[in-house]
Amino acid sequence: MASRPGPWTEEDFEATSTKACFDLRKYGEIGFANGIFSYVNNLPVKVDVYHRDRSWTALEYDGTIRPGGYSSDTSSVTWWGQYGAVCTGGATPSF
Template sequence: MKFRRVVTALVSAIALAVGGGIVNASSAAAVGGCPTNKLCLYRSTEFRTMSFSATSTGACFYLRDYGLTYPANGINSYVNNLPVKATLWEGSIPNNWSSNGSIRPGGFSSDTGALTPEGAYWRYATAVCTGGVFPWDELP
């Protein structure tokens, strides 16, 4: 009888450990269908219409190449599953760049307000860079 209690207790402990691991999964990793270790940018709110994803932790990308800047609607939702910050930049070549803001590691938003005056930098950003890289060093 004692053996049965030990086995039952062991099975219960294992079930709790496995179930607890599922419940404690990172919320950002489960958001918007964005895989682990990726930055995902969406043209629509509520994580619809993913237009950009990247795994690089040290690169810059022109948002116009992905339909994510003016005159399009810009970045309306995002998920950053990278271990580094992603910085939004507005500007052009040669060195006429200004930082619009950043997305912290693990950060996400289902509605940036890109189409409102307060969220205009989400609509007018022209580049996104990860890991502290600057657009004037990376983009042609």
């Protein structure tokens, strides 16, 4: 998974767990401040994507990345995963 690019794009997050949630603010150079730009789901489970709401107190569901799903440009949804979380295998965020 890569955050939205500045002058370049680099891999900012990779997970191998099939049932866990990850706070994207802890990854990459700026904590996915601009959301998720591209992704590849090599896991055998779905990945749910969330962004942080305007109050910074809750996560809002954005969508699901199916097993084997990928995208090289999610720019049509600029807040997708912004300061948010990804949860694999149906796990629920609790942070």
